[in-house]
Amino acid sequence: MLEKDIKKILVTEEEISERIKSLGQAITEDYAGKEPLVICILKGAAFFMTDLVRYMDLKVDIDFMDVDSYGDAFETSGDVKIVKDLSTSVANRDVIIVEDIIDTGTTLHYLVDLLKYRQANSIKIVTLLDKPDRRRFGLTPDYIGLEVPNEFVVGYGLDYLQRYRNLPYIGVLKEEIYKENLS
Ligand code: IMP
Ligand code: MG
Numbered sequence: 001m002l003e004k005d006i007k008k009i010l011v012t013e014e015e016i017s018e019r020i021k022s023l024g025q026a027i028t029e030d031y032a033g034k035e036p037l038v039i040c041i042l043k044g045a046a047f048f049m050t051d052l053v054r055y056m057d058l059k060v061d062i063d064f065m066d067v068d069s070y071g072d073a074f075e076t077s078g079d080v081k082i083v084k085d086l087s088t089s090v091a092n093r094d095v096i097i098v099e100d101i102i103d104t105g106t107t108l109h110y111l112v113d114l115l116k117y118r119q120a121n122s123i124k125i126v127t128l129l130d131k132p133d134r135r136r137f138g139l140t141p142d143y144i145g146l147e148v149p150n151e152f153v154v155g156y157g158l159d160y161l162q163r164y165r166n167l168p169y170i171g172v173l174k175e176e177i178y179k180e181n182l183s
Contacts, residue, residue: 002167005177006154011146011170016128016156019145020048023126024055026143027096035059037093039115041107042066042084043165044100047157048128048145052098063088069107080110090120100157101129101148105139112139129153129170 038060040049046064053060066084095115102108108125115123126143133150148170154160155167161181164173 002164005164005173006167006171007174009169009171010148010151010153011129011156013168015146016169017051019128020051021055023143023145024052024057027052027126028055028057031056031058031094031096034094035061036096037088037090038062038096038098039086039090040064041097041099041111044157044159045098045128047165048100049098052126061088061093065111067107067111069110080107090115090118092119092121094122095120095124097123097125099125099127099141101131101153102127102139102141103131103134104136106136108141109137109139128156129158 036058038049038053040046040062042064043066049062053062063086064084065082065086067080068083069080097108097111097115099108102125112123112125124142125139127141128145129148130141130144130146131148131150151172152160153170154164154173155170157165158170159165160173160177
């Protein structure tokens, strides 16, 4: 039913799970002996985070934060608002921020500053997808699942108007879906 709205699949379910497995292994090695605090940026990264931590052979805490930086469905407004804050203190913690996709970098630029101010011991970023073309801040993720072209993508957590997050793969919507909402 959802599939009929998809123009093409960019990343298959198998590719996603292979990448997550190797990201989890890399993080496991890098954080050996540490007990990182994994922060999931809602809602998009929830799918990725829960899969990723299963490949991290470490004692981890998880927490959630919901931030809103989007003026409309496609483009960041530049303003970042905390919709839901953490329930864990980040002070002296080794923090791993888990994000679904980094586009301009506005959201994470703001978050990294905030967590530094709250005195995290270290902060690293892991993103499933990276769209480096549109980066506005000199923000470089520490771990990247896959680079994607500058196209709007949905699935595996990523939404268009809150829909399509539950697709098991990452794809591009047909143009008519956007047109329906513009008219
Ligand atoms: P940034 O602040 O411009 O880096 O935007 C990051 C946020 O924008 C992500 O957390 C996503 O929620 C959203 N976003 C950026 N590109 C896409 C996309 O192609 N599909 C769905 N959401 C996106
Ligand atoms: Mg997001």
